Amino acid sequence: MxxxxxxxxxxxxxxxxxxxxxxxxxxxxxxxxxxxxxxxxxxxxxxxxxxxxxxxxxxxxxxxxxxxxxxxxxxxxxxxxxxxxxxxxxxxxxxxxxxxxxxxxxxxxxxxxxxxxxxxxxxxxxxxxxxxxxxxxxxxxxxxxxANYIKLTVKLSNTIEAKYHEKVNKELYYTVRAQWNGLNYVTLIFNNPKFYKRFILGFSPFMYYF
The missing domain is CATH 3.30.420.10 (Ribonuclease H-like superfamily/Ribonuclease H)
Structure with missing residues (x-):
């Protein structure tokens, strides 16, 4: 904190x-x-x-x-x-x-x-x-x-952008956004594993992998 x-x-x-x-x-x-x-x-x-x-x-x-x-x-x-x-x-x-x-x-x-x-x-x-x-x-x-640091690369199914609110809790922010073969990718960094779980549940339409 x-x-x-x-x-x-x-x-x-x-x-x-x-x-x-x-x-x-x-x-x-x-x-x-x-x-x-x-x-x-x-x-x-x-x-x-x-x-x-x-x-x-x-x-x-x-x-x-x-x-x-x-x-x-x-x-x-x-x-x-x-x-x-x-x-x-x-x-x-x-x-x-x-x-x-x-x-x-x-x-x-x-x-x-x-x-x-x-x-x-x-x-x-x-x-x-x-x-x-x-x-x-x-x-x-x-x-x-x-120790709580989690890095995740997310492949978006459409052009929806990952949203974040860094000023409030600094638990999530993105570092890289790129497009390859018509697909959108964004690299996210989580400082709190609990927030990471909430994010995955909230953004279920996304395909994601480590």
Whole structure:
């Protein structure tokens, strides 16, 4: 799925919280911030404040929020009353139920093989972590898109043209149209196998082959 904005969050609850907003249109960071909170409630209210501002400025944009998950291990020294899992739960409710955005959690290990941001914006450690989770998602989603790729050559029985609506879902578009021995051919590319099945059912008059 194509998102207009991807928001990465490195949550702490108590302490420093990092947030980065990445634009798919410009392929760059358009906002970054690290804020400190003394309580989970204060952290939740500050996140809500940021979210409402984003909602106001990007009303019709499709937004995904990626939150770094929290894993407790035996070597970890806790200095607060499980503030991080508390704020993650609060973020899930804010993002899904209040903002109506898509929500996704990312494991801490996902950022280990992602390089730091090297652009002209200075990021804090927490912002770097948020940025890395965004990049991990982008890298992984491209791999999934390639796995869903289906190419089909269609022979049309008449001069009817295959129709598409690329602006809506980008699930179908044609690359080549040709005519040979009086027959019309069109090469189609599907980014979604489910859409491919719907297309075949909807265009049954066509003869088709791989």
């Amino acid at each position: 194509q998102y207009d904005l991807i928001i990465g969050i490195d949550p702490a609850g108590i302490g420093n919280n990092g947030i980065v907003i990445y634009s798919s249109e410009t392929n760059n960071i358009i906002f970054n911030e690290t804020f400190e909170a003394k309580t989970v409630l204060e952290s939740k209210n500050l996140f809500k404040k940021y979210f409402l501002i984003i909602k106001q400025h990007f009303k019709n944009e499709k937004i995904l929020v990626i939150v770094e998950n929290f894993f407790l291990n035996s070597k970890q020294l806790l200095t607060n009353p499980l503030a991080t899992p508390k704020i993650i739960g609060a973020l899930m409710v804010l993002i899904q139920d209040v903002m109506d955005w898509d929500y996704q959690e990312s494991e801490p290990k996902n950022k280990s093989n992602i390089s730091n941001y090297q652009g002209n914006i200075i990021l804090t450690k927490h912002e770097q972590d948020a940025y890395k989770h965004i990049q991990y998602y982008l890298r992984n989603s491209k791999t999934k898109d390639k």
